[in-house]
Amino acid sequence: MEKHVAVVGSGNMGSCISKICALNARSSTEFCNEVRIWVHEELIGEEKLSDIINTRHENVKYLAGTRLPENAIAVTDLAELGSWADILIFVLPQQFLPRVLAGLKGHTRPGACAVSLIKGVFAGQEEEPMPRGLSLLTDLIRSNLGMECAVLMGANLAPEIAKEVYCEATLGCRDPIRAAELKRLFQTPYFRISIIENEFSVEICGALKSIVATGAGFCDALGFGDNTKAAVIRLGFMEILRYVQRFYGSAGVTKRTLMQSCGMGDIISSCYNTKDVKWAATHDGSGPLGMHDLVTTCYGGRNRKLGEAMVLTGKPLRQLEKEMLDGQRLQGPLIAAEVHRALQEEGQLQRFPLMVAVHLICSGQMKPQDFIEQLREHPEHM
Amino acid sequence: MEKHVAVVGSGNMGSCISKICALNARSSTEFCNEVRIWVHEELIGEEKLSDIINTRHENVKYLAGTRLPENAIAVTDLAELGSWADILIFVLPQQFLPRVLAGLKGHTRPGACAVSLIKGVFAGQEEEPMPRGLSLLTDLIRSNLGMECAVLMGANLAPEIAKEVYCEATLGCRDPIRAAELKRLFQTPYFRISIIENEFSVEICGALKSIVATGAGFCDALGFGDNTKAAVIRLGFMEILRYVQRFYGSAGVTKRTLMQSCGMGDIISSCYNTKDVKWAATHDGSGPLGMHDLVTTCYGGRNRKLGEAMVLTGKPLRQLEKEMLDGQRLQGPLIAAEVHRALQEEGQLQRFPLMVAVHLICSGQMKPQDFIEQLREHPEHM
Structure with a gap:
C-alpha cells in the first residue's frame, strides 16, 4: 500500500x-x-x-x-x-x-x-x-x-x-x-x-537553542569577541544538556542528541548568522531597526537579532517585538520564561545561570550589560 | 614551599x-x-x-x-x-x-x-x-x-x-x-x-580543530550559507570525536572532552572569526591578500583564512604560505596530512571524509569545489 x-x-x-x-x-x-x-x-x-x-x-x-x-x-x-x-x-x-x-x-x-x-x-x-x-x-x-x-x-x-x-x-x-x-x-x-x-530530546533541543541564540545576540551587541561568544555557546550547550537530562532522559541519549544537527548544529547556526554581521555592525542604535529584514529572515536568526537589538536600542522586548515582528512573540524569551519557572519550582536556578540571565534580561529584571557577570561563577567551571 | x-x-x-x-x-x-x-x-x-x-x-x-x-x-x-x-x-x-x-x-x-x-x-x-x-x-x-x-x-x-x-x-x-x-x-x-x-584528548582537540577550521574556510569562500557551515563544523566535531576515541581514549572521556572549551569552544571560535567576515566579503581574488592582517592575527583564525584564500585565489597552499605567512607552515594542512597518513595505515579513510578531503585539497589532489561533495555520504548520515 x-x-x-x-x-x-x-x-x-x-x-x-x-x-x-x-x-x-x-x-x-x-x-x-x-x-x-x-x-x-x-x-x-x-x-x-x-x-x-x-x-x-x-x-x-x-x-x-x-x-x-x-x-x-x-x-x-x-x-x-x-x-x-x-x-x-x-x-x-x-x-x-x-x-x-x-x-x-x-x-x-x-x-x-x-x-x-x-x-x-x-x-x-x-x-x-x-x-x-x-x-x-x-x-x-x-x-x-x-x-x-x-x-x-x-x-x-x-x-x-x-x-x-x-x-x-x-x-x-x-x-x-x-x-x-x-x-x-x-x-x-x-x-x-x-x-x-529519543524524540523528546530532539524536540527540546530545537526549543532551548533559541534561548542560547538570544544570549549570543546580547554578546554581539556588547562587542565581545570570538572567545566570549564561543564560551556562551558552549555554556548554553552544556545547560541544554543538563536540562534535558534532568527533565527528559538519560545522560547517554542526551549527549548523543546534543551532538546532532538538532543540537550542536542548530545552536551554532542560530547563534551566528554571519550574513547579518553587517546589520549589527552598521546599526548605531538610533532610528528604526531593519524591520523588513528581520521579519523576512528565517526563524533561527530572529532570536539572536532581537537579543542584539535589545542591547543596541535599550528598548524593552515587547516594544521591539511590536516594531520588528509586527507584534508576534519571539520564541527565545517565551521559552526562557518557561524554563525559568520550571527551574525555580525545582530549586535549580543556580545550576543554569545562562538561561536564567537571558530570562531576567528579556523580562526587564536585569541589564544586558550584566549578562557575562552571571557566567563568571558558572557551575561548569567549579 | x-x-x-x-x-x-x-x-x-x-x-x-x-x-x-x-x-x-x-x-x-x-x-x-x-x-x-x-x-x-x-x-x-x-x-x-x-x-x-x-x-x-x-x-x-x-x-x-x-x-x-x-x-x-x-x-x-x-x-x-x-x-x-x-x-x-x-x-x-x-x-x-x-x-x-x-x-x-x-x-x-x-x-x-x-x-x-x-x-x-x-x-x-x-x-x-x-x-x-x-x-x-x-x-x-x-x-x-x-x-x-x-x-x-x-x-x-x-x-x-x-x-x-x-x-x-x-x-x-x-x-x-x-x-x-x-x-x-x-x-x-x-x-x-x-x-x-585525560591530557591526550585535550591536546588532540587543540590540534585537530585546525583541520576543521581549514574546511570552514573553504565553505566561506565557496559562498555556502549558515546551514552548510554548521554541518561542516558538526561533522568535523564528530570526526575528531571518532579519531580521538580510536587512537587515544575511551568514548565517555572523549565526549566529555569534546564538549569542553578545548573541543567545541575552540572549534566554533576558529571556524568563525566574525571580525574577519569583511575581509572575505571584500576580497575579489585578485591582487595580494591582506598579508599583514593574516600574520598578526591569532593562530586560530589563520587556518580558516588560508582555506578561504585557497579557494578565492586558486593559488596552491605553499605559495599562499609564502605570500601570507612569510613561508611559515600552517598547522591545519600539516596536521591533515599526518591524520591522513595515520588513517590510511589503519584502513580508515572512508570513515573520515571531511578530514580526508581537507588534506586532499590542501595537497592539490582535489578541487576545493568538490569539498561538499565528499560529505554527502558521510557515515554520520548512514
Whole structure:
C-alpha cells in the first residue's frame, strides 16, 4: 500500500519540505505520487494562494523563485486531508497548531503517524502553568490526534534548503522501521538525515537553542569577541544538556542528541548568522531597526537579532517585538520564561545561570550589560 | 614551599599568561611572587626585548598596550630558568620547542612539572613517519625533561585575553591535586578553567580543530550559507570525536572532552572569526591578500583564512604560505596530512571524509569545489 503524504503548512519551510517529499514520492513505490500541502487560504491580489500553487507550481508568497513539483498539490480542507493522509507533516507557526489540530481531530486514518518540524514549546498560560518542565508541541499532536509523532529538526534555514545547499537534519523517531521510512521520504543529496530514537530530546533541543541564540545576540551587541561568544555557546550547550537530562532522559541519549544537527548544529547556526554581521555592525542604535529584514529572515536568526537589538536600542522586548515582528512573540524569551519557572519550582536556578540571565534580561529584571557577570561563577567551571 | 613559576615563551599568548600568573602569584602564598618569563632575546631598535619588559613592563613587540605586572621578570638563560622553576609553562611556536627543550634538558628541578599551551602536533618527517596516530608535543616535553606535562587549551585568542574579555579554557591534567593547583595559578574572573583528567584528548582537540577550521574556510569562500557551515563544523566535531576515541581514549572521556572549551569552544571560535567576515566579503581574488592582517592575527583564525584564500585565489597552499605567512607552515594542512597518513595505515579513510578531503585539497589532489561533495555520504548520515 502506497502511503499518502500530507504537509500541513505552506510557509517557506513547508514549501521546501513539500518539494522534497514530492520529488522523493515521485521516484518511489512506497509513497503515493501525489503529495498534498495544506494551505491556509489567502488571496494574492485576485488569486487564491492554493490556485497559484496548483497552476503555477510556485508558492509566490512564501517561497518565491522555487519551483514545486507538479505532484505537490495544494488543498484547503483539513478534515478531508486528515482522512486521506498516512503521514502528516506539521510545519507551521506554533500559534496556528491548536486550530489546525481541532480541524483534523476525528478525521484521521488508522495507523497514520505525524512528524513535527515546529521548533518551540507550548508555553503555559499564567493561570494554568505546565506541571513540570516544558510542554511539548508533539504531545499536543499526540493527544489530539491519537497518533505517534516523530520530529525533524536541525540547522535548517528554508531559503538555503530551497537553493539545495548542503545541510543536515535530525529525525527523532522511536520506531526504527518508521524512522527508516521517514528518512527515505526526507533525505536528498543536499538534505542529510541522522536518526535519534529519543524524540523528546530532539524536540527540546530545537526549543532551548533559541534561548542560547538570544544570549549570543546580547554578546554581539556588547562587542565581545570570538572567545566570549564561543564560551556562551558552549555554556548554553552544556545547560541544554543538563536540562534535558534532568527533565527528559538519560545522560547517554542526551549527549548523543546534543551532538546532532538538532543540537550542536542548530545552536551554532542560530547563534551566528554571519550574513547579518553587517546589520549589527552598521546599526548605531538610533532610528528604526531593519524591520523588513528581520521579519523576512528565517526563524533561527530572529532570536539572536532581537537579543542584539535589545542591547543596541535599550528598548524593552515587547516594544521591539511590536516594531520588528509586527507584534508576534519571539520564541527565545517565551521559552526562557518557561524554563525559568520550571527551574525555580525545582530549586535549580543556580545550576543554569545562562538561561536564567537571558530570562531576567528579556523580562526587564536585569541589564544586558550584566549578562557575562552571571557566567563568571558558572557551575561548569567549579 | 612556594612554587617557582616560569613561562617559556613571550609571544602574545606567553605575555598574557605571564600577566595572569604573575597577578595570581602576587596574591597567593603557594606561588613565589616572582614569575619568570623566558624571552628569546631580540633587539627592538637599540634595546633588548628583555630589558624593555623588565623596565617598561610591557612586551612592546608582541603585546603592545598591555601592562605586565612588575613581578613578571624577563630572563634569557634557559638552563638557569630550568634549575629554578617548579612549574614550566610552554607557550611558544612549536617549531622552537625542540631547541628550547635541548636548552632545558638536564637543568630541571626534581618534582617540577610542565604545562603546554602549544596547539599542534609533531608532524612526522617523511623519512621517519610517526608509528601510529599523531605524535604529541607534550610527549616531546615529557621524554626530554622527564616530567609530567599538563595541557591548557581552549577558545583563547590572546588579544581578547589581554583585554580581559570573558573566556574559558580547559586544563588537561591527570593528577587532581596538581590540577587544582594549576587552576589556582591560571584562573581569573575573565579566564575560566574547567579540568579534564585525560591530557591526550585535550591536546588532540587543540590540534585537530585546525583541520576543521581549514574546511570552514573553504565553505566561506565557496559562498555556502549558515546551514552548510554548521554541518561542516558538526561533522568535523564528530570526526575528531571518532579519531580521538580510536587512537587515544575511551568514548565517555572523549565526549566529555569534546564538549569542553578545548573541543567545541575552540572549534566554533576558529571556524568563525566574525571580525574577519569583511575581509572575505571584500576580497575579489585578485591582487595580494591582506598579508599583514593574516600574520598578526591569532593562530586560530589563520587556518580558516588560508582555506578561504585557497579557494578565492586558486593559488596552491605553499605559495599562499609564502605570500601570507612569510613561508611559515600552517598547522591545519600539516596536521591533515599526518591524520591522513595515520588513517590510511589503519584502513580508515572512508570513515573520515571531511578530514580526508581537507588534506586532499590542501595537497592539490582535489578541487576545493568538490569539498561538499565528499560529505554527502558521510557515515554520520548512514
